[in-house]
Amino acid sequence: MGLIDDSKRVSLLEEEKAVLVGLITPEQGESKAKEYLDELEFLAETAGAETVKRFTQRCDVPNRATFVGKGKLEEIAAYVADSDVSLVIFDDDLTPKQLGNIEKEVKVKVLDRTSLILDIFAKRAQTANAKMQVELAQYQYLLPRLTGMWTHLERQRGGIGMRGPGEEQIETDRRIVKSKITLLKQKLAQYDKQKVIQRKNRGKLTRIALVGYTNVGKSTLMNVLSKSEVFAENKLFATLDTTVRKVVIENLPFLLTDTVGFIRKLPTHLVESFKTTLDEVRDSDIMVHVVDVSHPQFEEQVEVVNKTLQDVCGAGDKEMVMVFNKIDQFSYVEKDADDLTPRTRENVSLEELRRTWMARMGENCVFISAKNKENIEELKRLLYTKAKEIHSQRFPYNDYLYVKYDEE
Numbered sequence: 001m002g003l004i005d006d007s008k009r010v011s012l013l014e015e016e017k018a019v020l021v022g023l024i025t026p027e028q029g030e031s032k033a034k035e036y037l038d039e040l041e042f043l044a045e046t047a048g049a050e051t052v053k054r055f056t057q058r059c060d061v062p063n064r065a066t067f068v069g070k071g072k073l074e075e076i077a078a079y080v081a082d083s084d085v086s087l088v089i090f091d092d093d094l095t096p097k098q099l100g101n102i103e104k105e106v107k108v109k110v111l112d113r114t115s116l117i118l119d120i121f122a123k124r125a126q127t128a129n130a131k132m133q134v135e136l137a138q139y140q141y142l143l144p145r146l147t148g149m150w151t152h153l154e155r156q157r158g159g160i161g162m163r164g165p166g167e168e169q170i171e172t173d174r175r176i177v178k179s180k181i182t183l184l185k186q187k188l189a190q191y192d193k194q195k196v197i198q199r200k201n202r203g204k205l206t207r208i209a210l211v212g213y214t215n216v217g218k219s220t221l222m223n224v225l226s227k228s229e230v231f232a233e234n235k236l237f238a239t240l241d242t243t244v245r246k247v248v249i250e251n252l253p254f255l256l257t258d259t260v261g262f263i264r265k266l267p268t269h270l271v272e273s274f275k276t277t278l279d280e281v282r283d284s285d286i287m288v289h290v291v292d293v294s295h296p297q298f299e300e301q302v303e304v305v306n307k308t309l310q311d312v313c314g315a316g317d318k319e320m321v322m323v324f325n326k327i328d329q330f331s332y333v334e335k336d337a338d339d340l341t342p343r344t345r346e347n348v349s350l351e352e353l354r355r356t357w358m359a360r361m362g363e364n365c366v367f368i369s370a371k372n373k374e375n376i377e378e379l380k381r382l383l384y385t386k387a388k389e390i391h392s393q394r395f396p397y398n399d400y401l402y403v404k405y406d407e408e
Contacts, residue, residue, distance in 0.1 A: 018049040022091040024058045077106045096145045136184040204394045206254040206387040209284035213301040214261030216292040217325040221370040222258040254387045286319045294329035328369040
């Protein structure tokens with residue numbers, strides 16, 4: 001099972017079939033559990049696995065030994081034994097004890113949500129920096145979970161001088177992993193110094209960062225605004241590498257950054273591994289929060305992003321523009337006049353959402369379709385206005401910025 005060495009790293013092959021496991025608790029009701037499993041299935045699909053069945057169990061807290069109860073685990077194991085299933089994925093993090101006990105029972109590969117995301121990260125990373133960031137996140141995740149299975153690690157550095165008298169293999173493995181974490185942090189620190197110099201060399205141009213939940217269309221919007229070809233795909237975490245492009249609206253230049261997307265139940269240290277992305281967000285003048293308005297739980301996704309930005313980036317006080325994307329995919333069911341059941345997200349029209357959010361955000365709100373380039377001019381006009389305010393403060397003697405958007 002090594003997520004450490006690329007040559008040995010577990011990767012989810014396309015033909016792998018998986019079952020998903022989640023809990024229904026007092027804090028996470030049945031509908032919420034279904035939402036999380038829907039997202040977990042999308043993660044599994046992104047990694048290359050086909051979900052064939054879901055298992056849920058009601059309980060107050062996870063079982064300390066097996067996460068789910070003994071009976072439920074036996075039910076899962078029986079299904080796995082009778083089916084062509086090679087993977088069991090849990091929607092929450094598993095402790096080393098839980099992982100070991102579950103694997104003994106189901107006798108196939110077991111992943112939790114974080115290890116699944118790490119696998120996707122490893123597949124998606126393209127640049128040397130992104131690969132180092134992913135590797136650091138993998139080691140930090142694995143360090144507290146090291147067990148006797150990591151006996152292959154000593155071969156990566158040799159055994160001479162690595163083992164003291166009577167020292168157990170697990171301690172050797174821990175030392176190797178800690179050493180690799182230190183080395184990766186040093187390399188990333190050096191890379192960060194180079195990026196700081198690059199950011200200084202960009203001068204005082206206004207910086208705008210695209211932020212948002214994963215798979216909301218940030219890269220597609222980046223391509224539309226910058227006329228570039230950033231990789232975009234309808235899968236989670238299609239983009240891991242930070243991309244910066246110079247954008248000119250009429251004759252006003254600014255820098256536009258595409259950043260890694262956020263997701264629910266993602267441990268903070270995994271986000272922090274992507275320091276370059278976080279630095280771009282921290283250094284930005286304006287954040288453009290891109291939202292998939294067609295997603296049934298888009299408001300919860302907005303809360304996840306806002307909380308992550310506040311907790312990890314400390315970016316809660318920055319200028320924020322809300323861009324509700326994918327209006328071309330939005331749909332709703334109009335309620336009958338005699339229907340007395342409570343309204344749901346599916347019963348709210350796009351126009352109602354527009355009025356609600358524009359009442360909250362004022363002019364800092366626009367509804368678009370990046371795919372169909374709908375209302376892109378409205379967004380450009382908004383970004384132009386915001387960027388010009390900052391540009392005028394930094395270059396007060398440049399009075400050439402009267403262009404068509406000023407004239408309208």
